[in-house]
Amino acid sequence: MQAQLETLSGLERRLSFSVPRDQIASKVNARLKSLSKTAKIDGFRPGKAPMSIVSQQYGFRVQEEVLGETVERSFADAVQEQKLSVAGYPRFEPKDSAEDADFQFAATFEVYPEVTVGDLAGVEVEKPTLEISDAEIDKTVDILRRQRTRYERITTPAEAENRVIIDFKGTIDGEPFEGGSAENYAFVLGKGQMLPEFEAGITGMKEDEVKNVEVNFPADYHGKDVAGKTATFEITVKNVAQAQLPEVDAEFAKTLGIADGDIAKMREEVKANLEREVRFRLKARAKESVMSALIDASPVELPKSLVGLEIGRLAESAQADLKQRGIDPKLVPFSPQMFEAQAKRRVHLGLVLAEVVKANGLEAKPEQVKAIIEDLAQNYEDPTDVVQWYYEKRERLAGPESMALEDNVVDFVQSKGKTVEKPVSFEELMGQQQQA
């Protein structure tokens, strides 16, 4: 069994094998013989069928099996012997071989690239910072207040920002049309929820007022039947209400879960939550920057097969995601190109990270993992339960472990490279989508 290695291009390698025929034939025979001891064939008692009939029945299958095994084994042997690290799956192809000649085949595959982590000393890593001051807390409290807006009935004419409850009946040329009327319809003026002409008509109306308003539907209106037409709406205003933001007082604090209504305590709580959130997001940003720096510093030729596998995985998870949202994945056209850039980045990162971790001994330590789990558990009502849940099964630790690993890498790169502190604004940080 000889294996010949050729380098095709870049990371592609081909191993050519040649196995003597009689070696395969003797294996097939041995296997058929042992099979004939137990084979059950119609017309014969088990094990009593003659060889010729057994080989007629099973010969082809056994031959295939033996060939498959030979291919796999000789490939594995050759890989071990030549110390190759194969990336992805090899592609086997039989070479045309005559009956009496040796059985020949070739395996084409890619090897893992040599990863050399670039010099990290010169790398600039961004480290975003944000101090939480009273202003940030005020902003958050404001958002909380807005979420608890109450509306109070007023008898003055309706203005922008007021909520109105109306009945309306719409007609086009005296004919009612579908979706043109409603009762007890509530909306807030000035938010663009309705057509501008409609809202303008209501502005200035009081409770119990009735008015006819003409509305020209724009030509590109989503309702095809009425687009471009003029409709008359008979509007009855039933209720006008003004938005009332809750005062920051004991009552408000209680709705936020502070039992004794202490405002200072509430602000403390808000601050703690904010700090946790901000720390989390700052870390994610710093990580993002470190990972980009690592990728930039270490160019690697990516094995196509790994990228292909990654694309497959990404596409699969995207489809699963769609399914969960109740969309038939078949309706959404997927093309591998959509995921290519992302897949490349992930493969690249995976290769570089593995190298950095190996070279510098940055494996996750148990106590780190524990700290991370406890930190995660803080967000839940019953932290000890959560911690226990994580430690119940080995697989569940994989997530926190990789987080610890990433933290280690981030720290490592930050300590090696030039860290640039960069203040970010509160809005920018909180508005940003979570990326990791």
Added chain:
Amino acid sequence: MTQFTENRLLQVLRAPVVSEKSTFVAEKNEQIVFRVSTDATKAEIAAAIELLFKVKVEAVQVVNVKGKVKRSGRFTGRRASWKKAYISLVAGQEIDLSAAQ
């Protein structure tokens, strides 16, 4: 051999019998075993074999195999009876069944 029509001869042979006994007699007596239609005669069988396999037949022996009585609950039934033919060829000739099928 011309006293039988080809159409008739094509209906005589049903299937080769592959069993322990048939392989045994093939070795010991150099006979081959066929399932044949129940109304076939020895002469017809010989003619059919010679027509289909282009060999010379020495002799034909036949046996009627009674169908087994099978019961399912309180109903008894009988499987169809069939005719089996042991055919000896002229010395030195043989039929390769795996190729003829």
